Amino acid sequence: MVLETRNLTKQFNGKGGFKEVTLSVEKGQVFGFLGPNGAGKSTFVKTMVGLLHPASGFAWILGKPIGTPKSREKIGFLPENFRYHDWMTGRELLTFHAELHKIKNPNKKIDSLFELVKLKGHENKKIKNYSKGMQQRIGLAIALLNDPEIVFLDEPTSALDPVGRIDVREIIKELKSQGKTVFLNSHLLGEVEMVCDEVAIINHGRIIAEGKLEELLKEHTHVEMIVSDYTSELIEKISRLSKEFQFEEGKLSFKVEDREKIPVIAKMVIEAGAKLYQLNTQTSSLEDLFINLIGKDEVS
Numbered sequence: 001m002v003l004e005t006r007n008l009t010k011q012f013n014g015k016g017g018f019k020e021v022t023l024s025v026e027k028g029q030v031f032g033f034l035g036p037n038g039a040g041k042s043t044f045v046k047t048m049v050g051l052l053h054p055a056s057g058f059a060w061i062l063g064k065p066i067g068t069p070k071s072r073e074k075i076g077f078l079p080e081n082f083r084y085h086d087w088m089t090g091r092e093l094l095t096f097h098a099e100l101h102k103i104k105n106p107n108k109k110i111d112s113l114f115e116l117v118k119l120k121g122h123e124n125k126k127i128k129n130y131s132k133g134m135q136q137r138i139g140l141a142i143a144l145l146n147d148p149e150i151v152f153l154d155e156p157t158s159a160l161d162p163v164g165r166i167d168v169r170e171i172i173k174e175l176k177s178q179g180k181t182v183f184l185n186s187h188l189l190g191e192v193e194m195v196c197d198e199v200a201i202i203n204h205g206r207i208i209a210e211g212k213l214e215e216l217l218k219e220h221t222h223v224e225m226i227v228s229d230y231t232s233e234l235i236e237k238i239s240r241l242s243k244e245f246q247f248e249e250g251k252l253s254f255k256v257e258d259r260e261k262i263p264v265i266a267k268m269v270i271e272a273g274a275k276l277y278q279l280n281t282q283t284s285s286l287e288d289l290f291i292n293l294i295g296k297d298e299v300s
């Protein structure tokens with residue numbers, strides 16, 4: 001595992017932060033950490049990179065306990081509220097960070113990063129004259145300077161325009177193809193859906209869902225069926241196997257938490273002697289899943 005936590009807690013005078021978080025992230029994964037504002041995402045990432053100390057629990061990065069110099073050697077971090085030395089030029093800033101990482105002859109690496117984050121031609125401009133989006137791009141370059149094994153990106157596209165967001169998505173895909181692990185904090189669900197393999201959803205500091213994106217989405221499938229010659233007993237049976245069941249004049253609409261229930265229901269219809277004219281399924285979007293889970297969590 002590249003990242004592992006067990007019952008990790010960090011709160012501020014008993015409030016906020018996150019509680020009892022147990023997570024594991026495999027090498028080469030793009031892991032999406034989702035949650036509403038104030039859920040605890042940034043506190044978690046800051047704790048992972050050693051900027052905050054946990055109150056209790058355990059965590060390791062690349063097998064090394066968090067907060068130790070060893071655990072920080074191979075990580076990259078783009079903070080949510082980035083602010084760089086604005087009197088430096090872009091090149092000076094990257095050279096300074098390369099010195100901190102003790103990278104020898106960093107110029108080639110720096111040139112390739114300016115290219116990657118699409119800041120070529122702006123190397124000698126002062127950071128104070130960079131736009132917010134350009135500052136976020138240089139932050140991404142800093143995060144990648146030491147060839148990290150795991151990169152923590154906290155809302156990496158918050159200052160970027162739609163084209164910039166696509167650029168970041170491409171960079172994330174490129175990192176994945178190089179076998180790197182990306183830990184992506186975001187509330188842009190569409191963006192997460194496009195790049196992440198696995199997600200965890202955090203609400204009020206607690207993890208309320210975790211798993212492979214594909215599996216989580218599969219658990220919430222919407223089904224529509226058109227049947228005739230049915231009996232009330234059949235309709236009753238289907239309603240017991242599903243959620244959010246609606247029925248009107250031969251048209252059934254419902255959700256199943258497990259896709260395997262769909263062929264079972266279809267078989268049931270046929271065996272009951274009813275006629276099945278149409279069966280459509282639609283897997284929920286991550287947005288549906290998110291709203292559903294957060295909504296349920298607020299009620300309970």
Ligand SMILES: Nc1ncnc2c1ncn2[C@@H]1O[C@H](COP(=O)(O)OP(=O)(O)OP(=O)(O)O)[C@@H](O)[C@H]1O
Pocket residue numbers: 012015016017035036037038039040041042043044080187
């Ligand atoms: N230094 C701090 N002192 C006190 N409370 C804090 C501190 N940092 C965060 N919190 C609280 O911890 C909770 C989680 O905050 P955090 O910034 O981790 O959330 P987040 O999920 O990253 O939110 P957002 O999406 O808005 O960035 C919030 O209630 C916040 O007010």
